[in-house]
Amino acid sequence: MKRREFVNWVGFGVLASSLPVAIAACQSEDTASAPAEGDTATADAAPREDGFAAIGTVADLDAQGSLSDKTFQGEQVAVARNGEAIVAVNSLCTHQGCSVEWDGDASQFSCPCHGSKFNPDGSVAEGPATEPLPSYEAMIEGDQVLVKVG
Numbered sequence: 001m002k003r004r005e006f007v008n009w010v011g012f013g014v015l016a017s018s019l020p021v022a023i024a025a026c027q028s029e030d031t032a033s034a035p036a037e038g039d040t041a042t043a044d045a046a047p048r049e050d051g052f053a054a055i056g057t058v059a060d061l062d063a064q065g066s067l068s069d070k071t072f073q074g075e076q077v078a079v080a081r082n083g084e085a086i087v088a089v090n091s092l093c094t095h096q097g098c099s100v101e102w103d104g105d106a107s108q109f110s111c112p113c114h115g116s117k118f119n120p121d122g123s124v125a126e127g128p129a130t131e132p133l134p135s136y137e138a139m140i141e142g143d144q145v146l147v148k149v150g
């Protein structure tokens with residue numbers, strides 16, 4: 001093997017072995033801060049001593065009509081304003097696991113997959129789902145929307 005061939009061979013080896021490391025470094029940085037698909041909440045969900053944690057701001061709730069977070073305290077949570085009340089449910093549809101969405105006009109959570117509808121307290125308003133959505137305590141404090149899932 002000539003000197004030039006050897007240098008080219010070693011150069012290619014260094015490049016080939018470092019490429020996966022460079023790609024992995026870029027991917028871990030990109031995915032670590034990416035919210036789950038469908039999430040609208042942006043607040044950090046560190047719980048307080050009383051168990052409540054911020055899921056978002058009142059401004060976001062009013063602008064978007066609802067807040068959702070698929071990884072809030074280990075649960076999939078949707079929050080909405082129902083008149084003067086703040087309601088929160090586990091947004092995983094009890095029929096087959098799609099994510100329910102708040103329908104402000106009907107004041108119900110509705111499932112886009114098979115049409116189940118749930119009352120603001122999580123009870124079933126219309127099937128095919130037969131089991132209610134678990135509901136959570138929720139309130140507004142200052143400019144934060146707080147939910148207690150525990």
Ligand code: FES
Pocket residue numbers: 093094095096097098111112113114115116127128129
């Ligand atoms: S998954 Fe919600 S109605 Fe079927």
